Amino acid sequence: VRVWVERLLRDGVVAENVLFETDADGTVISEAAAPRPADAVGLTFAVPGFGNAHSHAFHRALRGRTHEGGSFWTWRETMYRAAGRLDPDSYRELASGVFGEMVANGWTAVGEFHYLHHAPDGARYPAHAMEMAIADAAADAGIRLVLLDTAYLSAGVAGEPLSERQRRFSDGDAAGYLDRWHALRSALAGRSPLVTLGAALHSVRGVPRDAMVAIVAGLPADVPLHIHLSEQPAENAACLAVHGLTPTGLLAECGILSPRLAVVHATHLTEADIGLLGAARVHAVFCPTTEADLGDGIGPAVEVIEAGVRLALGSDQNAVVDPLLEMRGLEAGERLRSLRRGRVEPAALWQIAGAGGYGALGLPAPARVGGPLDLVELDLGSTRTAGAIPVQVALAATGSDVIRTVVGGRVVHDRSDAAPIAARLARSISALLDA
Ligand SMILES: [Zn+2]
Numbered sequence: 001v002r003v004w005v006e007r008l009l010r011d012g013v014v015a016e017n018v019l020f021e022t023d024a025d026g027t028v029i030s031e032a033a034a035p036r037p038a039d040a041v042g043l044t045f046a047v048p049g050f051g052n053a054h055s056h057a058f059h060r061a062l063r064g065r066t067h068e069g070g071s072f073w074t075w076r077e078t079m080y081r082a083a084g085r086l087d088p089d090s091y092r093e094l095a096s097g098v099f100g101e102m103v104a105n106g107w108t109a110v111g112e113f114h115y116l117h118h119a120p121d122g123a124r125y126p127a128h129a130m131e132m133a134i135a136d137a138a139a140d141a142g143i144r145l146v147l148l149d150t151a152y153l154s155a156g157v158a159g160e161p162l163s164e165r166q167r168r169f170s171d172g173d174a175a176g177y178l179d180r181w182h183a184l185r186s187a188l189a190g191r192s193p194l195v196t197l198g199a200a201l202h203s204v205r206g207v208p209r210d211a212m213v214a215i216v217a218g219l220p221a222d223v224p225l226h227i228h229l230s231e232q233p234a235e236n237a238a239c240l241a242v243h244g245l246t247p248t249g250l251l252a253e254c255g256i257l258s259p260r261l262a263v264v265h266a267t268h269l270t271e272a273d274i275g276l277l278g279a280a281r282v283h284a285v286f287c288p289t290t291e292a293d294l295g296d297g298i299g300p301a302v303e304v305i306e307a308g309v310r311l312a313l314g315s316d317q318n319a320v321v322d323p324l325l326e327m328r329g330l331e332a333g334e335r336l337r338s339l340r341r342g343r344v345e346p347a348a349l350w351q352i353a354g355a356g357g358y359g360a361l362g363l364p365a366p367a368r369v370g371g372p373l374d375l376v377e378l379d380l381g382s383t384r385t386a387g388a389i390p391v392q393v394a395l396a397a398t399g400s401d402v403i404r405t406v407v408g409g410r411v412v413h414d415r416s417d418a419a420p421i422a423a424r425l426a427r428s429i430s431a432l433l434d435a
Contacts, residue, residue, distance in 0.1 A: 001026065001409035002040040003373060009047045009390050010367065012347030022373045025193055026408025031369055041411060043404065045390065047350060048367035049108025049144075049374030050323035051357020053285040054226070054264050054314025056113055057098040057134065058086055061429045063319045072232060072294045079317075080165045084120055085432055091116070092133035094432065097425035099141035101321045103413045104421055105399030108374035108406075109144035111314070111361045113200055113226060113264070115152040115169045117180070122167040128184050132191075139192040142405075142412025144372065146361040148226050149184060150200040151177040151207050151215050157238040159208040169202075174214035181219070194408065198362060201256075203228040204239050204247040213254050224260055224362035226285070227251070230273070231265035231296050248273035257282055262360040264314065267291060267299040274300065278307025283360035288329025290316035298333040302343050311352045312360035322399035323353045331395070346394040373409040376402055 001022045008018045019034040036042050061082045066075050086094070095112075102110055116130055131147060138145035152169035155162050162170050171177040185197050199219050201207045206228075207215065216225065230236055230247050239247045248269065251257050257280035264285045266277070277284065286299050294317070305311055313326040320326070327349040334343035344352070355365035364371035378393065379385060379401040388396045405413040 001373070002037060003043065003375065003406060003409055004034070004036040004040040005043045005046045005375065006036075007045045007390070008367070009045070009350070012350070012391055014390050020367070020373050020409070022409040026373050026410065028367065028369050028371055028373050041406070043375060043377040043406070045380050046375045046377045048354040048365070049372075049376055049405075049407065050106050050353045051312065051355075051361055051363065051366070052102060052107040052110040052315050052323070053262060053283070053312040053357040053360040054113055054287055054316050055098075055102075055110050056317060057095040057137075058082060058091065058116065059317035059319070060098045060101075060321070060425070061094060061432050062317065065433070067293070072296065075294060082432060083116055083168075084165055086116060087119075088125060088129040088133040090428065090432055091130060092137050093424065093428040095134050095137035096140045097421055097428055098318060098321070099138050099143045099145075100413075100421035101425065102315070103141050103143050103405050103407070104402065104415065104418050105322045106376040106402040106405060107143065107315070107321070107323055108366065108376065109146070109358060109361060109363060110138070111146045111148050111198065111224075111226065112138075113148045113150055115150040115202060117171065118168040120168050122170065128187050131184055131188070135188060135191055135195045139194055142407050142410070143194065144363070144374065144407055145195045146198045146224065146363065147188070147195065148198045148200040148224070149181055150202050151211070152202040153177070153211055154206060154208050157205050157235070157242045174211040174218070177215060178218040196362075198224040198226065200226040203235065204250055205235060209243070209250065209254060212256060216254075216256050222260070222362070224262065224360070225256075226262045226264055226360075229263035229266050230268045231291075233268050236268055246270055246273055248276055252276045252280075260362070262312065265291065265296065265299065266304065267297045269300060269304070274303050274307045274309075277304060277309050281308055281310065283310045283312055283356075285312045285314045285360055286330055287314045287316035288326055288333055289320035290314075292329065292333075293317065293319050298337050301330055301334055302338075305344075310356060310359055312356040313353050314357075324394065324397050324399060324401075327353050327394050346391050349394045350391070373406065375406040377404040377406070379403050
């Protein structure tokens with residue numbers, strides 16, 4: 001496949017007349033300055049694809065329904081109600097719509113942090129039905145998926161048992177999770193070139209200390225590993241009370257901090273936590289629109305970057321699905337907490353949302369030789385972007401400025417056909433929550 005880009009913004013500079021060529025899997029095998037060949041897809045202005053490093057697809061159903069009052073913990077109540085009603089068929093429909101919305105807004109890859117494994121009573125579905133529903137939804141939408149299959153075994157830092165409503169999340173113990181994970185890996189092999197399997201520990205609340213150690217030891221060393229970390233001060237307080245350590249300190253003591261680890265949120269960190277995360281070269285996934293919506297707080301982005309952490313962005317609860325708004329949210333948070341401008345410069349915002357997200361998912365950087373040919377064509381002539389310098393479009397455009405999305409060298413979305421995605425979302429959310 002050949003894709004030609006008239007103007008490509010990458011690493012903060014615009015290159016002109018860039019011709020990419022891929023192998024059969026959509027991996028870039030060559031890149032050169034050349035005139036547009038007659039048989040190549042031609043994009044006017046494009047950037048490397050955006051990697052959404054943290055998503056819970058089904059939370060999308062709560063958008064526009066949970067914004068009145070309450071706290072993180074009351075939001076979670078509504079989330080559990082939606083979670084309790086999903087089955088493989090309804091999940092496939094909903095996730096197809098959500099992944100379609102992501103592609104339409106420029107996310108070309110997603111890490112789905114998935115723990116709805118079993119039936120509501122905890123019984124196993126045959127043939128990994130929930131996981132396959134997500135994989136099929138991604139293939140249907142044309143998005144690159146890293147399924148972050150999640151261990152969720154306990155309800156609190158002291159190993160409290162899961163409630164009735166959380167039963168469908170659980171594999172019982174570390175061995176049960178590892179058995180299912182390895183079987184899932186075999187079942188997913190060859191299913192779609194867009195789908196790979198990663199792993200996750202829900203949090204220091206969701207997986208007891210010994211189980212975390214056993215799970216990490218039982219996973220292949222090259223698999224990306226994610227965990228929610230210090231999203232809420234209450235988690236830190238509970239962890240200190242039980243273990244005498246912060247959640248980051250506990251991960252360090254268990255030997256889990258490593259370059260393959262991505263910590264999600266990392267909002268409430270101590271200076272010592274930041275030092276540990278940076279020294280281990282972990283990835284951190286900030287989710288600015290979610291952290292604002294849930295009242296989580298503003299994470300120390302500049303401090304973690306300076307310590308050596310590699311930053312990425314995620315849409316998390318999917319109340320907002322728009323990489324450009326996450327980029328802007330990251331920089332806005334920095335400005336609001338520091339009372340200064342230019343904390344994360346536009347060129348760095350593009351890098352964080354693009355290659356940063358891919359890296360956190362264990363994927364090679366997009367739109368480079370050796371990486372997937374994932375690109376986003378942006379409109380520089382909209383009411384939002386007209387007159388802007390390309391690199392600063394980071395702080396001007398929204399997902400509505402995405403004209404076409406390319407994944408693996410193939411155009412998977414054109415903005416002239418977004419209506420079916422919206423109709424699908426409306427149908428599946430109404431069936432889930434209004435029935
Ligand atoms: Zn999450």
